Amino acid sequence: MEIVERLLAGDRRAAARLISLLENDASQAPRLVAALYPHTGRAHIVGVTGSAGTGKSTLVGELTKKIRARGEKVGIVAVDPTSPFSGGALLGDRIRMQELSTDEGVFIRSMATRGSLGGLARATGDGVKVLDALGQDLIFIETVGAGQSEVEIARAAHTVVVVVAPGLGDEIQAIKAGLFEIADLFVVNKADREGAEGAVATLNYLLDMNQTEGDRWRPPILKTVAIRGEGMEAVVDALKEHLWYLKESGKLELKNRERGEEEVKRIISEAFLGRLLSRLKEGEWERMMLRLAAREVDPYTAAEKLLESSRELGQEG
Amino acid sequence: MAERKVRILIAKPGLDGHDRGAKVVARALRDTGFEVIYSGLRQTPEMIAETALQEDVDLVGLSILSGAHMTLFPRILKLLQEKGLGGIPVLAGGIIPDEDVPALKEMGIAGIFGPGTSTQEIVKSINQILKRV
Numbered sequence: 392m393e394i395v396e397r398l399l400a401g402d403r404r405a406a407a408r409l410i411s412l413l414e415n416d417a418s419q420a421p422r423l424v425a426a427l428y429p430h431t432g433r434a435h436i437v438g439v440t441g442s443a444g445t446g447k448s449t450l451v452g453e454l455t456k457k458i459r460a461r462g463e464k465v466g467i468v469a470v471d472p473t474s475p476f477s478g479g480a481l482l483g484d485r486i487r488m489q490e491l492s493t494d495e496g497v498f499i500r501s502m503a504t505r506g507s508l509g510g511l512a513r514a515t516g517d518g519v520k521v522l523d524a525l526g527q528d529l530i531f532i533e534t535v536g537a538g539q540s541e542v543e544i545a546r547a548a549h550t551v552v553v554v555v556a557p558g559l560g561d562e563i564q565a566i567k568a569g570l571f572e573i574a575d576l577f578v579v580n581k582a583d584r585e586g587a588e589g590a591v592a593t594l595n596y597l598l599d600m601n602q603t604e605g606d607r608w609r610p611p612i613l614k615t616v617a618i619r620g621e622g623m624e625a626v627v628d629a630l631k632e633h634l635w636y637l638k639e640s641g642k643l644e645l646k647n648r649e650r651g652e653e654e655v656k657r658i659i660s661e662a663f664l665g666r667l668l669s670r671l672k673e674g675e676w677e678r679m680m681l682r683l684a685a686r687e688v689d690p691y692t693a694a695e696k697l698l699e700s701s702r703e704l705g706q707e708g
Numbered sequence: 709m710a711e712r713k714v715r716i717l718i719a720k721p722g723l724d725g726h727d728r729g730a731k732v733v734a735r736a737l738r739d740t741g742f743e744v745i746y747s748g749l750r751q752t753p754e755m756i757a758e759t760a761l762q763e764d765v766d767l768v769g770l771s772i773l774s775g776a777h778m779t780l781f782p783r784i785l786k787l788l789q790e791k792g793l794g795g796i797p798v799l800a801g802g803i804i805p806d807e808d809v810p811a812l813k814e815m816g817i818a819g820i821f822g823p824g825t826s827t828q829e830i831v832k833s834i835n836q837i838l839k840r841v
Contacts, residue, residue: 404792407764415712478713479738485759486748492755492762499762503743505713 395426398524403498406525410500413517424517430524432647434466435634438548440510440534440541440570445556446580448487450617450626451531455491457623458529464496466522466530470511473503480504484533498522509543510534516547516654529630545573546650549643550633552576552626555594557586571601574610575633578626582614608636670701714838715743717765719756721784722774725749729802729823730771736827737834753780757787760796766838772802777812785816797837801825 397405412419439447448469455465469484480503491497502512511534522530534544545551553574579590594612602609611629615622637643668676679697682688688696718734720727727749734746745763747755760768768788770781777800788794797818804812809820819833
């Protein structure tokens with residue numbers, strides 16, 4: 392496949408085109424991913440999540456500069472929400488990463504969620520694969536705010552950085568939203584503001600409460616002022632340490648396997664649904680949905696009936 | 709299945725620090741269903757061309773108020789060409805004197821919108837231009 396060949400030769404335009412293909416046309420994904428896959432699995436994937444206003448983009452930009460200074464190549468997939476009303480999106484994460492635009496060792500891609508609910512786009516994982524195959528050593532995934540993205544980002548990344556900022560009430564939100572369980576690393580950004588010490592203390596207290604016997608990794612809590620580039624070295628060091636911990640404990644392998652499993656399950660359920668729909672009689676799905684809306688059937692019965700009739704039709708064919 | 713979305717880069721080359729117009733346009737484009745990458749103030753031609761490449765955009769909109777368009781635009785167009793992105797339409801908005809318009813069109817700027825252009829007009833022209841490419 393020519394475009395994949397070009398990608399592997401380091402062609403950045405090919406990388407950009409491939410991500411678009413994977414975003415736009417799910418029917419092309421199978422053959423493209425099949426060609427890409429053998430060339431992935433090298434990159435350290437780092438998820439960065441946290442509420443709006445905590446400074447995620449600035450942090451990712453500043454961390455990238457430090458990682459570049461160590462000679463590694465960086466990829467960034469920055470996810471922003473698609474407007475449910477217009478289907479459009481305003482993708483503004485690059486504003487905080489301007490100087491990185493012309494660094495050949497950095498590739499930044501803004502991605503809209505396009506109706507995906509979890510804080511990542513459907514194509515985020517595939518975009519990461521493209522950047523991995525391009526040869527980026529570390530790939531950041533920056534999520535849409537925080538809220539529903541926890542499970543997804545924990546699955547998509549090897550290391551999850553949860554960013555909080557003093558004064559936003561994030562310390563409490565962190566527990567509510569379940570961010571606590573997925574964090575491998577906490578960053579208290581905007582640490583020059585009042586309340587930074589309080590945020591650190593709260594996180595420490597919560598960590599003590601949540602730590603279970605046998606946990607070998609205690610998420611470090613690091614203070615940064617990303618806008619001034621302060622505290623970046625310590626965060627980069629912690630990312631490296633976490634990767635080392637994952638490798639050494641065997642958890643890296645486990646995580647990779649779990650992610651693969653989830654991906655296969657998702658593909659199977661999508662394919663299964665597609666096949667089921669194609670086996671139904673013309674208009675059957677729509678009729679059932681109308682009956683459901685009119686409360687003549689319940690969702691379980693509707694699903695059972697549709698499954699049944701697809702089975703019958705499948706046998707006839 | 710996912711549909712193909714039109715991606716547009718809105719960038720501000722040069723040194724002026726006013727991006728209200730650019731932001732208004734960016735929002736209007738989002739509200740008509742485009743994916744808009746807004747890259748911020750004080751972009752060099754190199755930054756703009758490289759961003760267009762990485763983001764794989766279908767169209768580039770440049771907003772400029774500083775008066776440096778006659779030097780910056782040719783440079784941006786040349787860099788896009790060098791990166792194999794010569795086919796991407798480039799539009800311009802902001803403060804551009806009438807006497808410069810013919811020269812800008814000549815060098816390949818596909819549309820020029822002065823102050824007072826409504827966002828509807830811009831959306832309409834963008835749709836027309838995209839249909840042509």
